[in-house]
Amino acid sequence: MIIGVAKEIKNNENRVGLTPAGAEDLCRAGHTVLIEKNAGIGSGFSDESYKQVGATIIADKKELFDTSEMIIKVKEPLTPEYELFHEGQILFTYLHLAPEPELTKALLEKKVIGIAYETIVGRNNSLPLLSPMSEVAGRMAVQIGAQFLEKPWGGKGILLGGVPGVESGQVVIVGGGIVGTNAAKMAVGMGARVTILDKSTDRLAYLDDIFAGRVTTVMSNSYNIAKWVKQADLLVGAVLIPGAKAPKLVSEEMVKTMEAGSVIVDVAIDQGGSVSTIDRITTHSEPTYTKHGVIHYSVANMPGAVARTSTLALTNSTLPYALQIANKGWKQALIDDAGLARGLNVYDGKVTFKAVADDQNLPYTPVTTVLS
Ligand SMILES: NC(=O)C1=CN([C@@H]2O[C@H](COP(=O)(O)OP(=O)(O)OC[C@H]3O[C@@H](n4cnc5c(N)ncnc54)[C@H](O)[C@@H]3O)[C@@H](O)[C@H]2O)C=CC1
Numbered sequence: 001m002i003i004g005v006a007k008e009i010k011n012n013e014n015r016v017g018l019t020p021a022g023a024e025d026l027c028r029a030g031h032t033v034l035i036e037k038n039a040g041i042g043s044g045f046s047d048e049s050y051k052q053v054g055a056t057i058i059a060d061k062k063e064l065f066d067t068s069e070m071i072i073k074v075k076e077p078l079t080p081e082y083e084l085f086h087e088g089q090i091l092f093t094y095l096h097l098a099p100e101p102e103l104t105k106a107l108l109e110k111k112v113i114g115i116a117y118e119t120i121v122g123r124n125n126s127l128p129l130l131s132p133m134s135e136v137a138g139r140m141a142v143q144i145g146a147q148f149l150e151k152p153w154g155g156k157g158i159l160l161g162g163v164p165g166v167e168s169g170q171v172v173i174v175g176g177g178i179v180g181t182n183a184a185k186m187a188v189g190m191g192a193r194v195t196i197l198d199k200s201t202d203r204l205a206y207l208d209d210i211f212a213g214r215v216t217t218v219m220s221n222s223y224n225i226a227k228w229v230k231q232a233d234l235l236v237g238a239v240l241i242p243g244a245k246a247p248k249l250v251s252e253e254m255v256k257t258m259e260a261g262s263v264i265v266d267v268a269i270d271q272g273g274s275v276s277t278i279d280r281i282t283t284h285s286e287p288t289y290t291k292h293g294v295i296h297y298s299v300a301n302m303p304g305a306v307a308r309t310s311t312l313a314l315t316n317s318t319l320p321y322a323l324q325i326a327n328k329g330w331k332q333a334l335i336d337d338a339g340l341a342r343g344l345n346v347y348d349g350k351v352t353f354k355a356v357a358d359d360q361n362l363p364y365t366p367v368t369t370v371l372s
């Protein structure tokens with residue numbers, strides 16, 4: 001198979017979809033690997049390091065897309081990339097289609113085979129290609145939140161860990177999955193007071209066990225969310241309903257009860273955001289805006305800022321799937337792995353992921369009918 005690795009164009013997106021180690025594995029398996037010029041630079045991988053393992057560097061983006069049977073990326077395509085795809089091309093990347101009707105329309109019109117990292121399912125219903133970036137973003141959420149709580153950044157001027165004789169800050173995390181757990185690890189490590197809300201009693205029990213009394217776990221409902229949002233110095237949005245638009249769990253009224261200079265980091269922004277006052281996706285260049293006196297951070301590619309760590313973590317998980325797709329062809333790979341088949345979001349002008357179809361009022365075609 002001819003595999004093209006595109007350079008990311010999103011603001012400060014420094015990750016790349018394939019490392020030289022991955023390129024070597026694909027070349028050894030008999031595939032042709034094309035790397036867009038400078039695609040790996042932001043993650044510390046030179047063009048030369050790809051050439052050394054047998055890949056070819058392509059300077060022209062259009063040529064890369066025209067030639068490749070499968071495009072490997074990190075982030076969802078942006079408008080200038082829509083026209084580059086061609087019918088029957090495999091796109092293996094994060095897609096986050098539910099809140100993106102324009103992107104969905106473009107991929108349907110181009111009849112792209114869109115396999116989304118974030119909806120592929122592993123053992124025990126895990127999301128193996130989302131988890132590594134959720135680990136990164138969860139950890140970053142507290143690091144970033146702590147910075148914006150500092151006065152020079154517009155915050156209320158508190159140190160999350162407090163000091164002897166002065167109380168520590170309150171971190172409230174809505175959603176206790178991978179992002180939530182990693183955010184809690186960092187916040188506990190800093191010495192903050194931490195409360196996690198989740199709607200799964202099993203998850204709350206698990207969190208209670210692993211944090212051994214160092215976090216407060218609370219059932220997620222609007223009454224409890226309102227109670228805890230009011231007390232939050234740092235609020236982290238970390239809910240997910242896989243593949244679907246994030247539920248707006250934190251209302252504008254709740255945000256208004258927060259003290260001025262408090263901070264919201266809505267990690268769930270890539271699925272549309274879980275806080276009602278988050279009305280835009282921000283960028284690493286301009287990461288925040290203030291509403292009702294509260295600093296809002298809603299960057300949809302947080303791991304792009306720590307690209308070396310993130311690219312290595314992401315590709316550790318994506319490469320085995322890329323190899324399966326390249327070695328067997330996409331259809332056989334999906335037939336052989338029902339979890340990988342859950343990644344198929346669009347095929348031949350049809351939406352094949354139910355939550356995306358439901359959120360956008362589009363007809364739904366089950367993957368099973370595509371694979372039979
Ligand atoms: N902005 C960024 O750069 C990044 C964003 N993300 C996003 O972060 C979000 C969370 O991802 P993960 O932690 O991996 O998902 P996850 O599936 O591990 O955890 C989600 C949690 O939300 C909980 N939940 C669902 N509905 C809820 C409700 N009504 N109230 C409270 N909890 C509820 C679930 O029980 C689950 O524990 C996703 O949207 C993901 O795409 C992940 C990485 C980077």
Ligand SMILES: CC(=O)C(=O)O
Nearest residue numbers: 133270300301302303
């Ligand atoms: C998951 C996601 O949106 C990211 O890593 O950028």
